[in-house]
Amino acid sequence: MSEQDISTPIPAVSVSIAKQVIYCGVCSLPPEYCEYGATLNKCKEWLREKHSDLFDNLYSQTNLESDMINLSLEKKPANDAEDKKKAKEAAKIEREMQKKMASKITITRIARNKRKSVTNVCGLQNFDIDLKKAAKSFASKFACGSSVVKNNQGNDEIVIQGDVSDDLYDYILETWPDVPEDNIELVEEKKSKK
Amino acid sequence: MFKKFNIKEDIATRSLVKSSVQRNIRSKILDQYNKLETVIDEVLPKKSSLYLVKCHEHINLLTVNNEILFFQHFDGLYYPTLRLLHKYPDAFPKVQVDKGAIKKILSGANIMCPGLTSKGARMNEDLPANTIVGVFAEGKEHALAIGLTKMSTEDIKNINKDIGVENIHYLNDPLWKSNIET
Structure with missing residues (x-):
């Protein structure tokens, strides 16, 4: 009897194994x-x-x-x-x-000089895209300068140096599949002031 | 603490922690939660790169592999995040509240004593004031909040009035929703 008493281990609270918890895919709670x-x-x-x-x-x-x-x-x-x-x-x-779903992404080509232009993207943030990271990825993808700029309405947009509007269109569709194709608008050329 | 918190805007700096400092943090966490000792290598692997993310309002987050593990206010105690608590529920002190309190806690309310002393609630351990506890609920498997006891469990039972456990971090608060990316 007494032997058994001694040998019975104290019910140790086992912490050793990580519990696998399933989280709901819709609301992220258990x-x-x-x-x-x-x-x-x-x-x-x-x-x-x-x-x-x-x-x-x-x-x-x-x-x-x-x-x-x-x-x-x-x-x-x-x-x-x-x-x-x-x-x-x-x-x-x-x-x-x-x-x-209704919000639009607009890609604009803006002429900067005679032969040079920049590409302007706005509306990306509506799709929960981190602008800073997007700008960085554009820069490395198109091998050019790209940065997040505040426009005069106070919204953030990405300015990419060089005309990459067509490539960008495809690239956005590729990288962020939840952006519907119809929501991307290509504005070919904004007439700059004379 | 996290009612108004926006992970994107509130991050001030993000830095890799030196290994000596990492050791320090590790021992502090172990001092606080000695039951974690068996799994500390799993939680904070020695070789992993631990990041210290400093946020506004003096909140510091400790992250490993883009997962927030602990957070801290000023230089105070390290709180586990709920995701960590879900993984190792037995490593932290527990209290259990009754069913009626769940909804209020999930909207961020502090936990009043009656919610801890009524029929569905439980306090198995004797805890002093200012202990970090995982808050569990009647009939549920997982924790729903992390709290800080405002009085000892003894007092909670005797006084049975006012705030017993302060709600620090609860399910679906902004910290729960935030994820850190590199």
């Missing part, structure tokens, strides 16, 4: 917290696709429960305010997405 975000429905879809076992685990019971709650909710409009708030948040996110 899936169990998705319900507190604004994009629950999307999160659910994502989870069902990627980790169906986890999905079953999390939502099979709660689904029933939430259905029950929904039923009771219909009788109780008091909790509506919360639902409304959530819907509002979801709509906000939706609107932002739309705004993103």
Whole structure:
């Protein structure tokens, strides 16, 4: 008896192995917290696709429960305010997405001298592109000077030395696949002042 | 602390930490979290390049491989980030709150004592005031916030009023969302 007592190890709290945590691809939280975000429905879809076992685990019971709650909710409009708030948040996110889809990238060639020109890109920041890094990558890609400049409206834009507008068009599409092709506008030449 | 934080705009400098300083930081972290000792080589590999990112408002971040591991205010304690806490949940002291508190914590509220003493909540360890704790929730596996105790657990139980744990870093706050790139 006593021997056994001694030999039984103290339940050591094992810290040794890093836990693998799955994060939701939609809202970046651990899936169990998705319900507190604004994009629950999307999160659910994502989870069902990627980790169906986890999905079953999390939502099979709660689904029933939430259905029950929904039923009771219909009788109780008091909790509506919360639902409304959530819907509002979801709509906000939706609107932002739309705004993103609507925003344009304009590539302009500006004549600087008789034979020389610079290329001007604005609107990249709307697609969550880091301008500084983009400028750097343009510089190395086209072997020319490229920098982030504030224009007179106070927005940041990238100025690339030399006429690279056509190449740039392709390059942008290649490097940032989430930029839709229709959103890039090529302005061929801006007439400089005489 | 991170309610208004923008990783893109708030970075002042970013520098590679000298190995001697790195050793120093390492031992400090180990002093603070002695349970991390078994995994410290995994968390902060000796050969890795540790970056110190200084941000505005005296916030310092420690990053390895573009992952923020710890943060610090002035010269104070090192706080783990939630992602790190999720990986090694047992290395840090824990408290558990009840279900009703989750929503409020996720919007950045400090944790009041009743949320820590009610039925679904738990405080297994006796902790003094000003300890960094991982905040877990009833029925959830992962932590949802990192906090700093304002009173000892004893006091939380006895007084049962006011702020028990200050919310330092919570899920979906700007720090959680930010990622550092080179």
